[in-house]
Structures are given as C-alpha cells and as structure tokens.
Amino acid sequence: xxxxxxxxxxxxxxxxxxxxxxxxxxxxxxxxxxxxxxxxxxxxxxxxxxxxxxxxxxxxxxxxxxxxxxxxxxxxxxxxxxxxxxxxxxxxxxxxxxxxxxxxxxxxxxxxxxxxxxxxxxxxxxxxxxxxxxxxxxxxxxxxxxxxxxxxxxxxxxxxxxxxxxxxxxxxxxxxxxxxxxxxxxxxxxxxxxxxxxxx
Numbered sequence: 001x002x003x004x005x006x007x008x009x010x011x012x013x014x015x016x017x018x019x020x021x022x023x024x025x026x027x028x029x030x031x032x033x034x035x036x037x038x039x040x041x042x043x044x045x046x047x048x049x050x051x052x053x054x055x056x057x058x059x060x061x062x063x064x065x066x067x068x069x070x071x072x073x074x075x076x077x078x079x080x081x082x083x084x085x086x087x088x089x090x091x092x093x094x095x096x097x098x099x100x101x102x103x104x105x106x107x108x109x110x111x112x113x114x115x116x117x118x119x120x121x122x123x124x125x126x127x128x129x130x131x132x133x134x135x136x137x138x139x140x141x142x143x144x145x146x147x148x149x150x151x152x153x154x155x156x157x158x159x160x161x162x163x164x165x166x167x168x169x170x171x172x173x174x175x176x177x178x179x180x181x182x183x184x185x186x187x188x189x190x191x192x193x194x195x196x197x198x199x200x
Contacts, residue, residue, distance in 0.1 A: 003086055004079035006118045007100045007108030013038045016045065016067035020059035023066055024052055034097040036106050037070045043106035045070035046099055076101045077110065087115045122159060129158060130181055132174045133197035134188060143172065146193055150174065153184040171196050 014023055014035045023035055027049055037045035047070045055069050076099045077086050086098055090112055100108035132150075136142040150157060156177040163171050178200075185195045 001083045001118055001122065002079065003077050003081045003083060003100055003110050004108070006083055006114045007079070007110040008114065009108050011036065011106065011109065013106070014047070014066055015039065016065065016070065018066045020052055020055055020064055020066070020069070023047060024056070027052075034109060034111070035066075036099050036109065037066055038106060042104050043099060043101055045072050046074035047071065048096070074099055078102060079107055083110075083115055083118045086110050087119075090115060128178045130176045130179050131197070131199040132176060132181060132184070132195065133163065133171045134174065135169050135171045135194040135196050137192035137194075138169075139192075142193070145191060146172070146174075146188065149187050149191060149193075150176065150184060153179075153187055155179055155184060 012026055012030045012032060012035065014026060014037055016037050016039055026035060027033060033049040035047045036043060037047060045066075047066055051069050051071070055064055058064055075089055075093055075095070077089065079100055079102060089098060090096070097109055097111040099106055100110055134146055136146055147157070155174075156179075158175045158177060160175075161173040163173050181198050181200055185198065188195055
C-alpha cells in the first residue's frame with residue numbers, strides 16, 4: 001500500500017516566524033502532535049509537541065519563534081513510498097509522524113496511527129474472520145501444500161503473516177473468512193503440518 005492512500009491531506013501548518021504559544025494552541029485546537037512549517041507554500045521544517053515542551057518557559061521570557069526550534073531537515077517520505085517503509089522509519093527513529101513531500105511541496109502527513117490503521121485493514125482483523133497458526137512440515141513446497149488444503153476445505157485467505165513459534169521454527173498465521181476450522185485442522189494434521197493456534 002502506498003503512503004498517498006493512507007496519509008492525512010487535511011493539513012494544519014505554521015510559519016517559521018510564528019510564536020511557540022501559537023503552535024501550542026494550534027496543536028491543542030486540532031488535537032495533533034506535529035506541525036509542518038511552510039514558507040510561501042514551500043516545506044521548510046517540522047515541529048513536534050515534544051520540541052515545544054522544552055521551550056515553553058524560555059519562550060515566556062524571551063522571543064522564541066518556530067524558526068528557533070523546528071527540525072530543518074526532518075525525515076520524510078514521498079506519496080509513492082510504501083506504508084511499510086514509513087513504518088520502518090517511524091519505528092527505527094522512534095518518532096510519531098512523517099511529513100509527506102513531493103519535491104519541496106508538502107502534500108500530507110503520515111503518523112503511527114495511520115500506519116496502524118493500514119495494517120489493521122490489510123490484516124482484516126476488524127472483519128468477521130477465523131485465524132489459523134500453522135507450523136509447516138519442513139519439506140519443499142509445504143506452504144503451497146497448506147494453501148491448497150485450505151482452498152480444498154473452502155477456506156478463503158484474507159492475509160498471511162509469519163510469527164516465531166519457537167527459536168527454530170516459524171508459524172504462518174493465516175487469517176481466513178469465518179469458517180468451521182475443525183475439518184481443515186484435521187486435513188492439515190494428516191498432511192504433517194502442526195496447527196499451533198486457532199480462533200474460530
């Protein structure tokens with residue numbers, strides 16, 4: 001999934017000469033934690049709630065503007081980047097949001113909440129479904145065999161993920177359209193696969 005499909009386009013921005021108090025009020029009014037800084041519609045920086053927290057008291061004593069505290073070279077993504085890339089950047093840098101830029105033009109913001117929502121949609125966890133965790137037998141073509149058995153039993157695969165069942169073997173987590181799993185579990189067992197968890 002591309003960032004452009006998940007990013008927020010309804011942007012609240014601020015200028016570099018705005019006061020710290022103005023930025024804090026904007027964040028409060030719009031329930032946001034990140035503000036892109038623009039100059040004549042050109043993206044020039046990024047300021048976060050945590051950036052502002054450290055300068056609230058100094059800003060009451062002396063004139064401090066957004067220009068003094070903004071991140072001038074923030075980590076960004078493009079609309080064509082994948083949501084997976086955004087997730088890796090957010091996690092790796094322990095940040096809550098990324099500006100989405102096209103050249104020097106700010107076109108959106110993608111946050112941890114946006115990424116989480118996209119993964120929830122992708123995994124289909126909000127739909128009525130069944131989950132089946134399988135430790136596949138260790139032979140070539142075992143994944144294809146399990147998929148074939150699922151189809152033969154009338155299963156419709158919505159998503160597949162890989163988890164670590166133990167330090168030696170991975171388990172494939174299949175999310176399926178809601179179904180009775182018992183006949184499928186029997187078929188998988190006969191074929192030499194180990195069902196290590198399920199949820200009807």
